[in-house]
Amino acid sequence: xxxxxxxxxxxxxxxxxxxxxxxxxxxxxxxxxxxxxxxxxxxxxxxxxxxxxxxxxxxxxxxxxxxxxxxxxxxxxxxxxxxxxxxxxxxxxxxxxxxxxxxxx
Numbered sequence: 001x002x003x004x005x006x007x008x009x010x011x012x013x014x015x016x017x018x019x020x021x022x023x024x025x026x027x028x029x030x031x032x033x034x035x036x037x038x039x040x041x042x043x044x045x046x047x048x049x050x051x052x053x054x055x056x057x058x059x060x061x062x063x064x065x066x067x068x069x070x071x072x073x074x075x076x077x078x079x080x081x082x083x084x085x086x087x088x089x090x091x092x093x094x095x096x097x098x099x100x101x102x103x104x105x
Contacts, residue, residue, distance in 0.1 A: 005075075007073065007074050008028075008071050008072070008073060008074070010028040010071075011027060011028065012024055012025075012026055012046075013027065014038050014042060017034070021034050021035065021036055022034060022035055022036070022037065022038055024044060029053075029071075030069075031049050033048045
């Protein structure tokens with residue numbers, strides 16, 4: 001990560017919904033998507049989160065929404081206490097967790 005840039009850390013939680021698909025959700029931003037595989041669901045969620053963040057910026061709502069959702073900026077090298085286990089990629093319920101560092105200028 002570039003030390004001059006600001007980042008937020010969010011989760012991608014992915015779980016199998018039916019025989020044919022996986023749902024993907026980012027609870028910090030309340031954004032969801034889906035895909036036929038875990039990888040596709042994760043990629044689709046990345047795209048949905050990116051579009052959400054771009055729209056939030058276009059509307060000038062980032063500061064308000066981040067404050068409401070307790071999302072804070074971090075810099076490279078800063079100690080971050082995650083509200084979730086970043087070392088666990090799958091839990092006992094079968095959900096997949098993908099911690100994401102998102103660049104926000």
